[in-house]
Amino acid sequence: MSRQLSNDVGIVARLLAGDKEGFVRLYDEYAGLIYRVALRVLRNAAAAEDVVQEVFLQLWRNPTSFDPQRGRLAPWLAVITRHKAVDSLRKLKYEAVSSENSLADPVVGEASVRTSAECNRARKLMAQLPTEQRQVLELAFLDGLTHVEIAARVSQPLGTVKSRIRLGLLSLRKELSA
Amino acid sequence: MTDHEQYRDDLPLYAVGALSGEESERIQRHLAECPACREELSSLNEAAAQIALAVEPAAPPAHFREQLMARLDEQRSPAVVTNEGRRRVSGHPRERRSAWFWVPAFATLVFALAFVAVWRQNRRLDEETRDLSARLATSREASDRAGELIQALTAPDAQHVSLVAAGAKVQPEAKAVYSSRQRSVVLLADHLDPLPAHKIYELWLLPANGSKPLAAGTIKPDERGSAALVLSQLGDGAAAKGFAVTVEDEPGSAMPTMPIVLSGTT
Numbered sequence: 001m002s003r004q005l006s007n008d009v010g011i012v013a014r015l016l017a018g019d020k021e022g023f024v025r026l027y028d029e030y031a032g033l034i035y036r037v038a039l040r041v042l043r044n045a046a047a048a049e050d051v052v053q054e055v056f057l058q059l060w061r062n063p064t065s066f067d068p069q070r071g072r073l074a075p076w077l078a079v080i081t082r083h084k085a086v087d088s089l090r091k092l093k094y095e096a097v098s099s100e101n102s103l104a105d106p107v108v109g110e111a112s113v114r115t116s117a118e119c120n121r122a123r124k125l126m127a128q129l130p131t132e133q134r135q136v137l138e139l140a141f142l143d144g145l146t147h148v149e150i151a152a153r154v155s156q157p158l159g160t161v162k163s164r165i166r167l168g169l170l171s172l173r174k175e176l177s178a
Numbered sequence: 179m180t181d182h183e184q185y186r187d188d189l190p191l192y193a194v195g196a197l198s199g200e201e202s203e204r205i206q207r208h209l210a211e212c213p214a215c216r217e218e219l220s221s222l223n224e225a226a227a228q229i230a231l232a233v234e235p236a237a238p239p240a241h242f243r244e245q246l247m248a249r250l251d252e253q254r255s256p257a258v259v260t261n262e263g264r265r266r267v268s269g270h271p272r273e274r275r276s277a278w279f280w281v282p283a284f285a286t287l288v289f290a291l292a293f294v295a296v297w298r299q300n301r302r303l304d305e306e307t308r309d310l311s312a313r314l315a316t317s318r319e320a321s322d323r324a325g326e327l328i329q330a331l332t333a334p335d336a337q338h339v340s341l342v343a344a345g346a347k348v349q350p351e352a353k354a355v356y357s358s359r360q361r362s363v364v365l366l367a368d369h370l371d372p373l374p375a376h377k378i379y380e381l382w383l384l385p386a387n388g389s390k391p392l393a394a395g396t397i398k399p400d401e402r403g404s405a406a407l408v409l410s411q412l413g414d415g416a417a418a419k420g421f422a423v424t425v426e427d428e429p430g431s432a433m434p435t436m437p438i439v440l441s442g443t444t
Contacts, residue, residue, distance in 0.1 A: 020247070020250060023247075023250060024247070027243060027246065031237070031238055031242075031243070032235065032236070032237045032238075033231070035236060035237060035238040036233045036234065036235060036236040036237075037230045037233050039236050040230075040233045040234075040236075045239075048238075049238060049239075049242055052238055052242070052246075053245075053246055053249065056246055057246075057249065057250075060250060071224070074231065075224060075227035075228075075230075075231065076227075078227050078230035078231050079223065079226070079227050079230060081230070082195075082230045083195075086195060118231060119231050119232065119233075119235075121228075121231075122227075122228040122229075122230075122231035122232040123231075123232040125228050125232070126228065126229065126232040136196075137194055137226075137229050138229060140191075140194040140195055140196035141194040141195060141226055141229040141230065142229065142230070142233070144195065145196070146196055146197065146198050147191055147196040147197065148198070150196065162191060165190055165191050165194060165196055166187070166190045166191070169190040169193060169194060169222055169225050169226060170190065170225075172225040172226075172228050172229075173221055173222060173224070173225035176224065176225055176228060177221075
């Protein structure tokens with residue numbers, strides 16, 4: 001069994017047993033990741049903290065919502081955090097505040113070596129994409145915009161935006177499996 | 179371009195959440211019946227996760243950790259909560275403490291067994307493309323829609339109106355919607371006869387394989403004879419050949435008591 005899978009299974013097993021110490025380990029390992037994804041989407045520290053709390057309490061209440069057999073914990077957490085944050089963004093019609101004041105604690109290093117390696121690889125993959133592809137992927141996934149909204153934002157035809165999203169994501173997948 | 183090719187072409191947009199609600203719903207309907215597209219989406223979702231993983235580092239404030247730990251104490255233990263699949267919209271909760279007492283231990287045992295199974299499959303698992311995010315993405319929107327629907331159906335001010343042929347007498351009736359895959363059933367009943375004290379209507383799932391009826395929740399009609407029930411984590415996901423409703427003593431029975439008040443086949 002890979003170390004990462006073993007670690008993920010262990011965390012879920014401890015949560016399932018109601019082990020608070022296991023929860024603390026989970027927090028220390030993944031709070032940074034969850035927080036920064038939520039913060040990036042919402043651009044507001046207080047709203048991001050709400051999402052972080054929601055994600056962790058969901059895992060505490062229902063640890064089996066994550067199935068270690070179907071994937072690693074870090075990408076799963078990143079994706080559900082993104083979904084919750086985008087939902088929150090849309091529901092509250094949150095006005096994105098880009099002032100640095102809202103980005104409290106713009107800190108810091110990764111919480112753990114494991115998470116750090118996974119995130120560094122993702123950054124490297126994203127950095128390899130052409131800027132225009134990276135931009136539309138981030139506008140969709142992190143800013144919660146539809147392709148129509150992205151086209152308006154970047155002043156490009158809809159077809160161009162769709163192509164960039166397709167090419168960008170397919171490139172990511174190809175590099176990921178390389 | 180065929181419909182399938184068109185949907186497949188749009189899967190990357192769906193994976194990053196760039197489609198409109200209506201477009202997403204169309205793709206979800208296609209995904210429900212196309213294993214090839216589900217597999218494709220699975221790998222695209224993993225690629226999409228990289229966009230989030232690549233976000234620059236930031237950390238929550240130091241005090242947040244303590245706040246969150248304090249919230250844990252307000253929460254019930256996870257093993258108990260995971261068994262709270264039953265949500266009674268009307269009617270009274272059934273006491274099952276004796277059986278639930280063993281749930282945490284049982285859940286832990288089940289997980290331990292699952293752990294061993296995972297260990298044995300490690301090679302395959304390490305190579306397997308992870309599609310959890312795919313399931314999450316497809317099910318999340320469906321779940322949101324279902325949640326809205328359930329809220330509308332079960333709102334205190336929801337008015338249930340039965341339309342019948344002009345002049346026809348209104349009869350007790352119920353509509354059950356069951357998903358074996360989701361292991362959930364929604365029941366809406368109207369014009370039910372009032373019940374004596376300590377009696378309750380109970381819904382039964384009639385398994386397609388002929389095994390014994392499965393208790394699927396209880397309802398107590400309001401003064402207009404209406405009741406609604408939403409039940410998740412029902413049975414083991416077996417196919418149903420039909421549903422039936424009987425009158426039982428509160429808080430419900432393990433086996434149906436004749437006569438059957440309402441019944442219908444799938």
